[in-house]
Amino acid sequence: MTRPLAIAAALAAVSCKPSPKSPLEVVPLSGADIYSMRCSVCHQQDGGGIPGNCPPFQNSPRLAGQPSELIHLVLQGRRGEVVRNGETYNGIMPAWRDELSDDQIAAVLNYILETWQPGAARVSTAEVSAARAATENAPLLPQDG
Amino acid sequence: MIPRRPAAILLAVTLFSLPAAEARPWLGKELLPAREAPPIELQDQNGAPFQLSSLRGKAVLVAFGFTCCPNICPVMLSELAAARRALPPEQRALVDVVFISVDERDTAESLKQYLPLFDNSFTGLTGPREAIASVVKSYGGYFRKDERGSHAIDHSTDVYLIDPAGKLRAVFQRSQLGETAALAADIARVLEKP
Numbered sequence: 001m002t003r004p005l006a007i008a009a010a011l012a013a014v015s016c017k018p019s020p021k022s023p024l025e026v027v028p029l030s031g032a033d034i035y036s037m038r039c040s041v042c043h044q045q046d047g048g049g050i051p052g053n054c055p056p057f058q059n060s061p062r063l064a065g066q067p068s069e070l071i072h073l074v075l076q077g078r079r080g081e082v083v084r085n086g087e088t089y090n091g092i093m094p095a096w097r098d099e100l101s102d103d104q105i106a107a108v109l110n111y112i113l114e115t116w117q118p119g120a121a122r123v124s125t126a127e128v129s130a131a132r133a134a135t136e137n138a139p140l141l142p143q144d145g
Numbered sequence: 146m147i148p149r150r151p152a153a154i155l156l157a158v159t160l161f162s163l164p165a166a167e168a169r170p171w172l173g174k175e176l177l178p179a180r181e182a183p184p185i186e187l188q189d190q191n192g193a194p195f196q197l198s199s200l201r202g203k204a205v206l207v208a209f210g211f212t213c214c215p216n217i218c219p220v221m222l223s224e225l226a227a228a229r230r231a232l233p234p235e236q237r238a239l240v241d242v243v244f245i246s247v248d249e250r251d252t253a254e255s256l257k258q259y260l261p262l263f264d265n266s267f268t269g270l271t272g273p274r275e276a277i278a279s280v281v282k283s284y285g286g287y288f289r290k291d292e293r294g295s296h297a298i299d300h301s302t303d304v305y306l307i308d309p310a311g312k313l314r315a316v317f318q319r320s321q322l323g324e325t326a327a328l329a330a331d332i333a334r335v336l337e338k339p
Contacts, residue, residue, distance in 0.1 A: 037323070038220075041220065041223050041224050041227055041323060041325070042223050053262070053263075077215055077216070077219075079262070090261070090262060091262050091263075092219040092223075092262050092263075094215060094216040094219045094220055095215035095216055096216065098215075098216065099216055140213075140215040141213070141215055
């Protein structure tokens with residue numbers, strides 16, 4: 001290699017353009033990764049939740065219900081009481097719309113469904129995108145419903 | 146060979162003889178030398194006057210936020226609650242979390258409803274805007290209206306650890322707070338070695 005070429009190559013190597021084969025793009029976070037990083041502090045790694053605060057995923061009527069409700073919950077969050085099997089839980093489910101992409105929301109919801117409600121239908125990225133567009137101006141952390 | 150760098154040898158000997166606890170790195174950024182934590186004089190969620198100095202003898206974690214915060218604050222407060230729960234009961238009783246609202250819309254009442262959503266022991270503070278601003282600034286933090294959202298406030302998310310003697314010992318970035326065991330270990334360290 002001639003000297004100017006070597007310098008050009010060295011400069012190219014330090015420039016900040018993302019490489020077309022950036023590993024971040026090639027290997028997206030799995031639903032399980034996102035769950036451990038973002039959700040397990042409240043829902044716990046085993047899905048058991050926190051007594052009095054965060055309901056367990058085991059036998060959850062929500063997980064057995066409409067996927068559209070789950071998507072809405074993850075996008076907008078929720079605050080307030082919920083009663084399960086006679087136990088009251090009072091906590092905050094954060095709103096994830098500004099923190100997670102549509103792909104990531106679908107992936108983490110599918111991880112939760114596969115793990116704790118294996119018979120349920122899966123969530124698609126397109127469904128999350130549509131729900132996101134439909135809730136653009138909806139309140140975050142609604143307290144009712 | 147005759148040693149020509151006595152300082153280096155002294156350093157090596159010192160490092161070698163440090164007790165094991167010192168070798169464990171902090172999760173947070175340790176602040177050296179430990180200095181007096183800036184005073185906090187505001188109102189708590191019961192409407193009573195609050196002074197940080199009333200918590201001498203305890204480890205205190207200070208965080209800023211607001212009760213309508215949709216994501217960052219509830220996650221941070223849940224992480225602090227998890228670290229507190231991870232400590233044995235004798236130590237847990239000596240840990241206080243102080244959440245200072247940077248939102249004028251928050252009241253003692255809104256904080257009183259909010260904090261038990263994470264942990265019944267947490268303290269929430271409000272006060273005149275200038276008093277809040279000066280506390281936030283004295284801790285090196287900031288807050289401002291987030292122009293993108295009508296109700297949003299952009300605020301610093303560092304969490305400060307104060308030891309039982311009232312000294313500021315460490316600061317955590319919010320991305321570190323999910324390391325429950327390591328965060329609990331930092332808290333235990335300032336309780337054990339005031």
